[in-house]
Amino acid sequence: RQLKIIAVLKSADGWMSGSLLRENIGVSSRTLQMDIKAINEKQSGEPLIQSNNRLGYLLKNEIALEQELQAAGRQQEQKSYGQENYVHSKQIITLLLFEKEYTSIGTISERLFFSRSSVTSDLPQVKRIISRTPGANLLVSAQYGLKIQASENVKRIMCMKTMQSRQDYHMLFSEEEMEQFAINQKKIQAVLAEVFTRNQFIVSGEAYHDFARYLAVCIMRSQMGFPVTEEEDSANEMPGGLAAELVDEIEKVCAYRFKEKEKQNVEARLKELNMVCKETDIQLDMLQKLEEFIQRVQEETGLKLQVERDLLEVLSDHVSRMELRIQNGRNNIGNHTKEMAKRYPLEMHLLRTCLSPVLNTEIPDAEMGYLVLYFASAIERNRRKPDILFISDQSASSIYNVQNKLKGFLGERISGITVIPEYLYEQRKEQYCRNYQLRITSEKELVLKDASFTYLDLFADNEQIMRLGRNVDKLENNYWKETEEKLRKKYGTKDSLYLIEEVADLDDLKKRIVYEYPEQKVSKETIGSSRLSMTDHEQDGRNKIYRIYLKKPFSYGGKQITEVIAAHYGGEGDMIEFFDYVKELLGGQS
Template structure:
């Protein structure tokens, strides 16, 4: 048997994927160079194979070809850099442990107490923007203090830093594949897609290429997957013809055999959700009371509840999960454990994405009553990482830059724009001329051009100079503000208006006092399950402290400290204006929300402020005669 130190040496070398000198290993293990040499010899003799290679100049490294032939489970990932260690520590404190013993931590990540002290300083610096979160040290222990809401926000911001440009950037994704050029494989697939006049959405291409890359890597090692899904008419579909032609062409460039099951799997990837509709619902066959759509919705709801991340509108994720879950159940039924050669790299480079996958895996284990392997978690992490990158990318505006690319100052201009406005927009394409169909296919929110340009597209277009002076910056800034207003209106309609339901809208309410109005509206909400009696008492208590009426004949009563069960904005128009504090009130908007709807409250008061500043619009709102008229007027 190997001792713990020898197991750690294997883990360390596997995790580094490069040469490490004996001195470096000895410092990490707190033993002599001679002991390390002895340990390496013991490891190779124990496995009777040269698992660890040695070189007089370079030191030691793991032999990956030998490693994959041995029954060694390497489930722990060692963070290598200070940044990786900081994320590791925060992740452990947020999801695994209430506190960490620093002596144990030194042993886990193979670093000195001095390095740990520096890491703690870095973490405290990272937490400075969060007034509500603190890293507290007590002797040899550390723990995080702060509200759950702030911790979620911290997680999301760290997650966005981790995913940014990694899961939707094909150049970076291609670096994962060492045995072939993924970008050339992509070009081959694009040629076939063009030949069949078949369109793949831009945002879907990175995940599709990941699946293609993994399939090719698998086929190079003669590790094919069989599929038993019953789709008799699949061969008649264009996707099957594309997949077959693609692998046929690729086999002339790369040493792979064209296997029909692999063709079918790629065809189903191209079909996305359609393949689930055509084939048997394997989720339902595995668990009779559940179908794949319901399971995907439950996964997304679980992520929202636990991480406050809303993927409900991400159709690419929904389709990807649906296809993946079908495959997962099929592999489970046939007792196939698919390998994921990038698992360790995913765990080390993207620990927070992998954490998301772990939570989804735990949920699936509970629902499906089956074990989910780490390899399966790795594939889930790829889907979730790409989804979170889309989640953040969608919050930025997409810009197309049109300029004469051969001019010397062009790159400088683009970089300056990116430096100034990177938080609000991404330049997704740079072209040297305008071509309507091409620009439409990119779907930009804004066009920036150094040339005079007239077109018929309904896309704001800003002409700037290559020198990007103050006037140009101002024009871009103003254009982005206009886009913000349009986006606000859209978000307002999607988020706020749906909280104003017809059943909670009252017209010609004949009551005499604020207390009567509040009691009536809260009682109706309580009867419908939106809140409990404590909510009403809290609203009345808030009203005693200071009236929530405003000068323009309306009041906005709300709870002092009791959250509603379900969010709602209840609206009442009184038959006759009543005295409410210092003002006579005709319209009442009762807010029933909780901490999770803090963004909705901000949106509501922003809308209210804009509405009050437009006296004519607000006067018209007060003349509302019905629910439909009220909704129409607030979104005008």
């Protein structure tokens, strides 16, 4: 995010207001200020970003900028090579996918230049990754070693997931094989771009890159002696016009002949790709299921999701394609699922406990990361936002003009604008002061009489409206600070803290803390290697948060858990604010 701030300011070619920068980055004023402070603290000399109360922010030090971008590039490289992307585990899986028989730990160690102990310590993670692909199993033999059991088509899909960058497979193949794979991938990308554009079949950038890699993997594996057989239980659909056109074009540029079964798999993959710019296929049965999900959320939690029709239609298309992927064992690649668990605990919980039952499908972690962002925008509409009271005795047309300017600039940061004449305000002053914290007026005399009003000229320029935007930010920050303090006093007491020596498993832990909520309304997410988040809802009128620390870890989902945060929402107070506090505890951002 800090790199994004630098990039946005670099493209501004001058000063940029805090409000505009905040909107570009998609964060609150408080978060923006903290990020800019962190950026400047990295500089030994002159700050990289200059700030001015009136003008906003300016990217000042070009030399420091170049150094910052280079450092960020190195950091991103290291990050992508680190634990977060499971590089070692992906390399082990890729090696096994290109072996027909069992492979010993010693052979894996020699070929990947890992120690035997390193390979052994990576095995639980290898097993977890493989288990996420339906139809794939890791066979472990004390005598022979390891082997992945799966159909050839499933193995190709797994290769697509594990061979995302050259570092994932550079030790497994010759330079010639890697070069040919890279060339084919580029040629296929060019074909996809041309054919998709010509047919107005516009998929997301991520789906485009994944599909190109899948097709390059198909060619590579066939040429290395891993063909798809006609007996395989994979796709059985005749290729349509688009699939046939793609296959013809790819065969020309890559000098490769697709088998009939491969063509059928291409058709199946096309139907699963996430779309962006196209007339959405409105799935009426899926629309009905999504409406059932929204109704279920309201009945069980009291939260009324504001999902607009256009979002529902996009979701119906996405979830229908997701169901196809799940049924065929071709889940999306999920790189940010654990971050999602920290940042979007409410969305994750509602999808697990309310959408999965409606679909009668357990949503895989990798797919969850995509759905969360759709529903985050719907939940954001339910968030408490300030109302503006605008008092004016001017003409209706003048007022309309100002209203439009305010709505255009402040957008979804405000709930609404109420316009009344001054005489009405004087009659009901106490009521209006109680209901509206942000009050503006076009009447100068009123500003002199009441300091709580902000003056706004009927022909207000951008600077005036920007100042008003800063007032909105202050209100939001002050409200969250007050709310957070109340929640901390309520849930941060000694009663919510548990220090436990040892438990046998999660069920044993639940008994110890008397956690007795219905299992179908409980969602669980592991965060990192040692934390577990457990969330539930039931309308019993009382919220509760448990913070549990264990001296000895217990095993859950292949992780060794030493800390558990359990949040029970019982319908007490605002659900979104409650989960914002849970987010703070989990280490996400409010």
